[in-house]
Amino acid sequence: MQLFPCPFCGPRSESEFHFGGDAGNHRPEGFRAVTDGEWSNYLHARNNPRGAANEIWMHMTCGEVFRMERDTVHHRVARSFAPGEGDGHDGMAH
Amino acid sequence: MLDVSSKWRPEPDWALARLSGPGITICPVTGLTQRLVSGDVDRFLARYDLGRDVGALGLALGERYAVRVARDRLLVVGVSPAELADGWHDEGWAVTTVSAALRVVEARGEGIRDLLARGTTLDPDDPGPCAAMSFAGMMATIYGHAEAGTLRIHVDRGLASYLWEWLECQPLLGGIGEPAPR
Incomplete structure (x- = not known):
């Protein structure tokens, strides 16, 4: 079991969290102007990095959606922060 | 036809249920009167004189208290609908009664x-x-x-x-x- 740090609740079991995708994977703006490639990339292409990862997670018990920087090799969590924190680079569309 | 009625046990009689070891x-x-309050929770706590909200395993005292369940949400116990109506309040919070939930x-x-x-x-x-x-x-x-x-x-x-x-x-x-x- 891993402990993930919810920015509000603090360290909690990984089983309380839900993965929300890569940080910065924003829905393409524009309706008809969005190409099939852009839409497909948004829906299906994932970073899947080996090492440092930048992800969106949700803490299911409190509903907090946040960004977490962690390492996919040794599972160390570098930091996590809520929308609006992290110098404005929280990776989420507001 | 498959009878799955035996798969679930009846609810206990909550008035008599008791376990001990x-x-x-x-x-x-x-x-208990239970309400969810979302929004400006600090202002709400001050307005209704509920003191500090209670966190995980914190100690709630008395019959009226507020428990924090999210960054912007409280589970408030003991504040009646007569005192605090359901719905949006212009002071900055929304209230939902969840006593039966x-x-x-x-x-x-x-x-x-x-x-x-x-x-x-x-x-x-x-x-x-x-x-x-x-x-x-x-x-x-x-x-x-x-x-x-x-x-x-x-x-x-x-x-x-x-x-x-x-x-x-x-x-x-x-x-x-x-x-x-x-």
Whole structure:
């Protein structure tokens, strides 16, 4: 079991969290102007990095959606922060 | 046709239900007024003179108190709809009555730390500011009430029967891994 740090609740079991995708994977703006490639990339292409990862997670018990920087090799969590924190680079569309 | 009626056991009689084991007693708590308040929770707490909100395993005192369940949400106990109406309030919060949506059980005794160890992964010495947590695999709101050694657990009403069955199975309460006959 891993402990993930919810920015509000603090360290909690990984089983309380839900993965929300890569940080910065924003829905393409524009309706008809969005190409099939852009839409497909948004829906299906994932970073899947080996090492440092930048992800969106949700803490299911409190509903907090946040960004977490962690390492996919040794599972160390570098930091996590809520929308609006992290110098404005929280990776989420507001 | 497949008869699955035997798959689920009837709900316990909540007025009479009681479990006990060495150092712990568990019984339902009925009749609590429960409200969810979302928005400017600090302003709400000051407006209704509720003091500080209670976090995970924190100690709530009296019949009126507020438990923090999210960054911007409180579970408020004991404040009646006559005093605080449901809906949006221009002061900056929204209120929903959930008295019938949540079932509450109370555990007392020195065994509650063992119960917490069975039901959660929370560090009891560093529980954090939010009382919403996973307990026995489901969402619950858990805090102390009235005195150290008393724990209140709020769960969705539809999951209360499962919670009771889970409690019946615990070795701490004399269970042997199977629910007791009802």
